[in-house]
Amino acid sequence: MRRKLPSTQTLACFEAAARHRSLTRAAQELALTQGAVSRQLGQLEEFLGVKLFKRAQHGIALTPAGDDYARKVQLRLDAIERDALDLMGRQGQGESVTLAAVPTFATRWLIPRLARLAREQPDLNVHIAARTRPFLFAENEFDGAIYAGTPQQLEQWAGTHATLLLQEEVAPVCSPALLKGGQPVTPRALANLPLLQQSTRPDAWRDWFTAQSVEAPKAMAGPRYELFSMQVAAASCGMGVALVPTLLIQGELAAKTLVPACESGAIARRAYYLVQPEQPERAAVTVFRKWLLKEAGRP
Structure with a gap:
């Protein structure tokens, strides 16, 4: 069955125009003429049967439907781009894990240990993005997240389960x-x-x-x-x-x-956890999770 999909060129034009709120700036970014961008947007609105833009005093503005669609399209295009870069980086070989992590823990604890993982699993690539707060896994292409928090905070992170890594002092x-x-x-x-x-x-x-x-x-x-x-x-x-x-x-x-700075006073309030979405775990993620637990000294 033929899919009801606009072309990626059309979606790229829409995403750029929605982000810039300007046909001119979208055209400059995409190396197209303003007329070409305008035609692509017209074709998209005709394809969807929904008005996405309206004229504004300075350029263009999104309709409520256009604003909602723009956010979703940007997420999908970002995911497609990441997938392409991942495949290019692996040259079609091996597997990868995409991880969100609190930045300082990533740079000071996790990344220095990844050399050992590379020696043990040379075909496994680990991609890391910085995140300091909980997010919706449904709207992000992450296999898991390393998060510092309390058990009460983790209970509020809907649709996930957590594995304890390290206690924090x-x-x-x-x-x-x-x-x-x-x-x-x-x-x-x-x-x-x-x-x-x-x-x-x-x-x-x-x-x-x-x-x-x-x-x-x-x-x-x-x-x-x-x-x-x-x-x-x-x-x-x-x-x-x-x-x-x-x-x-x-x-x-x-x-x-x-x-x-003080004669006493180290306290423990939080711990570092591996948080994962409630969905079947890919084999590459299983390998990474087991390695991570070993590095953290967990059975």
């Missing part, structure tokens, strides 16, 4: 230059030092001071960074105290560019 660290004599301070004294905040964990410092039974009115004050790697860089430069997972800063602790 966070502790306050800073540059030795920030401490008098380079010596750790008490939790109460720490409350008076500049605190570096994690935008994805806005309550982290408040929770830490609560665990130490210390009042800290400024626990949520200070510059915010999205990634732990940004916090680590800021702390290493003496900008303040960072509250970070110790497993991510082993190099800095060994080199003493970062030192414990």
Whole structure:
């Protein structure tokens, strides 16, 4: 049976015009004339029997139907492009796993270990994209995600199941230059030092001071960074105290560019999990999951 599919050229024109809200800019991106793009859009609307665009004061605007279709088309075109690049990279050989991961964990824990996987499974490619928050697997082409969170947060991630990898222990660290004599301070004294905040964990410092039974009115004050790697860089430069997972800063602790800022106070609130969609697991994903558990010291 013949599929009801527009051509990829037509969809590319539509996606570019929808993204730019301009026929001229879409034509420039695709190396086509404005007239050619306009004809493609007209053919698409005729094919679908739905109005996708309307004229606006500056260029064009999407109709509600067009806006909804544009989001879906962009996801599909992105997936087709990734599949093509994956096949080109593998030259038709081997299999691949596409993984979403919290960035600092990926760069500091996972990627340094992938050389061992490459030696054990030379035909398996692992593609990694950065994600700091939960997402819908149905709208993304990921086989799994490495996520740092609590069991309660994982329960709210619909349509998934999670496998525990590593427990996380966070502790306050800073540059030795920030401490008098380079010596750790008490939790109460720490409350008076500049605190570096994690935008994805806005309550982290408040929770830490609560665990130490210390009042800290400024626990949520200070510059915010999205990634732990940004916090680590800021702390290493003496900008303040960072509250970070110790497993991510082993190099800095060994080199003493970062030192414990407090006499005590490492706490465990979250863990790192491999999160997967509730669907049959491909053989390549099974191989990667078993290797990942072995690296994490899990049976």
